[in-house]
Amino acid sequence: MGDKIFHALIRPAGPDGFDLDEAAMVEWLTSSGLDHRLPLRATRIGLGQSNLIFEITDADDRRWILRRPPLGRLLSSAHDVVREARILTALAGTDVPVPRIVDLATDDGVPVVLMEHVAGLVIDRPVIAAALSPQHRRAVGIALPRTLARIHAVNLDDTGLADLASHKPYAERQLKRWTAQWERTKTRDVPRVDRLAERLRAAIPPQRELGLVHGDFHIRNVITDPVGGDITAVLDWELCTLGDPLADLGSLLAYWPQPGERETDSFAMCALPGFPSRAELVTEYVAATARDVAALGFWHALGLWKIAVIREGVLRRTRDDPRNQAIGAVPTIAQIDAVIDAADAAATHAGL
Template structure:
């Protein structure tokens, strides 16, 4: 009788990773099972389960060729361990593996945080209007906690350049577009030029999450407060209003085309004005330049969306949970059109 062969885990060497996790001394009861989870299509996320109902989360970069500086799991590990004693709610980190005998890319094991992830319309529709309101306002306040992190005390003052953030973002995402775009879209460069000509003065340097939206947080089902902020791979140092603008970009209003990771347009979810007001009340910051960052956020998400499509085309194993709806091109065009409308509205 032939031995039963273990199913292949795409992106992981199951037996080797299991041995590494066993050596961390976290009480995992072998054997472990690994399953791909989440709707994200950037770093790959796996649920790790043991025989005693223990659960953890494992992260690794996408498969195939990556753009320089993208999907840096080791950097994400540094950030999470640096802010674990701050007021920012994050999962505990248990280990980082860079051993080439175990894995060809860095792996990070973190705590499984139980709670609510509003990652589809059905989950959002099941909430009351008051729960939606409290959830959205908690996101705005949680951003304030991210931006309060003491850079010197955490050692994160060396995480990234201290040069003006808007210029860095425009340069980085223009390069990403030029290095990976799948079709010519003149509006990308047109918006980049308009943004470059209207960069606001940067008044402070703060920790910036870089990808803060509804799907990248876990909330408490009872209080609706954010209990964990996830996916720190784009975190850097910069203007804190960039995160507020990014949140608005992932927070469509009635009539906007649904895009991946966006908050559903349902009654109860705060308006853009309410989110900005809650953030301003929590932090005391002047938010008058948030419109610029909203436009930049929409532009950036369009470029990221094209990169996701390109990775899936280059290596189909990166694709996951593709849902019916608008095509990737329609999504990108809609994001850029929204960015152009917002730019017109604020006189950019």
């Protein structure tokens, strides 16, 4: 895996698009032992604003997923699809539902990953969530913390992931990383972001365990069964690391507005009738893991602060190169500021 080198496999075409080099793609599919019939087409998919994701489809409607880093200037350790491929390969034999990695190659010096296409429903738009029954929404919502519990049950030694990241205290590492990220990608000065970082740094809880942390676990990063609502695949592992499992639960809550909160946010759909409340998500997670969640308020506030930093980075990358923009709208300054407001409120509520 990873010994194939292509030139212009996915080629930027004009200011807004991409072209697929069909001959190079045929060579890759053939060398990977995958049946296919021409013509092939590549379609940009997903609302994710980080790595670029393409669905490769052949004449018989067979499908594969190709992932590559975004265009333009990349920060160190960001958008690492090679590392993500390692994680997915390691998780293939576990209880965590993940897509199978087909191959890893290099395209004009940029790593690209080819993986299986997992059929199902991705609830990444309000119109999709609105079309579901309240019962279906509840099933999906309850499946999220239960799936998170399966991720946190992964044995690091058995999967070979014990050396994936540092074993040093996770909260300190996160604050250092995302503070640096903010400084490198911010589009304006926002003193409250720096003050929040200081409040969080002064309130870091003791770390009692080290486990696999997805790093960006939310409703748009999973594929669900369109009938029963179970989660059939967890996606977007590029921020996966080793740390405190409660960080993932805090992030899930940060991506889960309640009625009346962040109504212009792309995740406001999580407040639709049927979806469980944040408290119910926590109850399900505790029932599945028996973990002490006394420090969850800290991780919720940190999760919101981190989302604000991430969205500021999305705004920066899109301004640098408009082709990085996904189907969804680019975060606005007002939306980012609303998340900063929510982080500030969550920190105050937690007594930080």
